[in-house]
Amino acid sequence: MTYNQLDPNKVYLITGAAGFIGYYLSRKLLDQGCKVIGLDNINDYYDVNLKHARLQQLEPYENFTFIKGDIADKGLITEIFEGHKPNIVVNLAAQAGVRYSIENPDVYIQSNIIGFYNILEACRHYPVEHLVYASSSSVYGANKKVPFEESDFVDTPVSLYAATKKSNELMAYTYSHLYKIPATGLRFFTVYGPMGRPDMAYFGFADKYFAGEPIKIFNNGDFENDLYRDFTYVDDIVEGIERLLSNPPVGDVQHKVFNIGNNNPEKLMVFIETLEKCLGKALGREVVFEKVFEPIKPGDVPATYASTDELQKAVGFKPKTSIEEGLQKFADWYVDYYKVKW
Template sequence: MKVLITGAAGFIGMHVARRLLEQGREVVGIDNLNSYYDVRLKENRLKQLFRLPRFRFVKLDISDRSAMENLFAAEGFQRVVNLAAQAGVRYSLKDPHAYISSNIIGFLNVLEGCRHEGIEHLVYASSSSVYGLNTSMPFGIHDNVDHPVSLYAATKKSNELMAHTYSHLYGLPTTGLRFFTVYGPWGRPDMSPYLFTESILKDRPIEVFNNGRMKRDFTYIDDVVDGVARILDKIPEPDANFQCMNPDPASSQAPYRIYNIGNHNPIELMTFIETIEKAVGKRAVKNLLPMQPGDVEETYAEIEELRQIVGFEPHMPLDKGINEFVNWYKSYNSLA
């Protein structure tokens, strides 16, 4: 089986590619290697994949229509995992155009490639951020998600709507996965595990938003990858029980599904910081700040549907997962 992974030099993309390669699949990875964060980290992730057989990399931007058309026409992919996106809630307030280019135009190019080349299954990254102003906990895939609070969240909600349109019009099987605060080795330097670990080790204050009154459903990368790999082989079919008079946001009369991938265990931000302090062996100097625009106070994933459909079950406890990340960080940055 030949699989295209977009965003293959990204955090989740690298880990998903490695898992599929270890399963014996052929993987073509693409990435534009942009400078949103240190390109060297992306290049070093790719080096991990180049060590494995059946992997090829093409430097390509998914917003490049002609390049995407040529790639799909030449390669004969069977399945696609779209993980390429402009990430980050706060950055979407600074450079909104980057999100439209990658997350909307780029995703359209992926959909068009899948449509014209008869792809068996498109799995794509959505986000827990789509729940927006919804405060019903845990976040359920059957909930309404029409009130995003950042442009990033709006683009991810748009991806779900665009995917449904292609599932309905062209019979393209699509599955959207709403990721919840993914962390682990090779993680992004703009996310809290990396930022906090680096600042504590270098005796710099950490920024604690909403005065620490936040909760996140921190999900370890291996658990996320397990869910993605399982769902890739679960091609959705039309929901025979779908009711047009009372439509379910998570399914359709088209081959379309939405799932959460989370740990189903929200952790208080202060507890998370304490766990990092213990792993690092130093206390953090905390700079307490107000809530930031685009943020939400809590995320909490309901994952029962994913459990039922593919047997998904998160296994990594926070303390062990943070230890794994901190050990990687020290090794990668030669601080061990």
């Protein structure tokens, strides 16, 4: 399977560049000599120090331009497209988190709906070669058929976050149909790794452990019917995106949606035990979390499991990092970054 390589002469606009995936993708493109315009509003949904730490690693690159701003600011988006004329746009800026969408729905509409609409409008008025945007595995809702395939019915989202991501897919399809904008949506499956998001469970578990607090596990304490998650290491996600960037969809409607997941779901408890072992290895001693079992939270789904056949067909790629390897890299980074001494 061949795919078009990146063209370092192109201008790449990455929104959410100080975010977890945005940072890794920006760095990967910059390492290959590409010109990257990074946009981020550095919101305080989680520790902004981590966002600044990511940006500090991008700033030394001559080809990197950072703009602090919000995709919900239509005037700013127009200015960026006018001034920088991006060839390829990767929209990763979004309000993340399933549970937070229940507490604070306003920010999801602002960022994920209005912000994405502004990006689509800009791509319409300042045509681009390819728009790649973040969707989510949460669009599958409580889908019982596994693995999840891109052709599955996704009209029953169980959180507002999922509903906004499904809306993004519909909006992108419409703009592709009306204005011939080549667009690709990516349904990410539980992305993890060093410098990840502190609101994600694995990161929170490490925080709780070092604070001497028990971890809460929202699976009803039911080990027989434990939650399954398709945990995907960040490097695999970034390689999948990178391969797709120069390969826009073709056809009557230039719109395509892909799963990017590990295609190998793990029980939540197995993931937790592996994290204990990896932290133990990083510290040189045994690590055992104190565990409190709670009911499943509203909006959570019992299983996420990606079929990656379509991605493999399109660009010859299938994620391959095991949770043992990925969690060890996270644990080593965490112990070093937070200067954990025990």
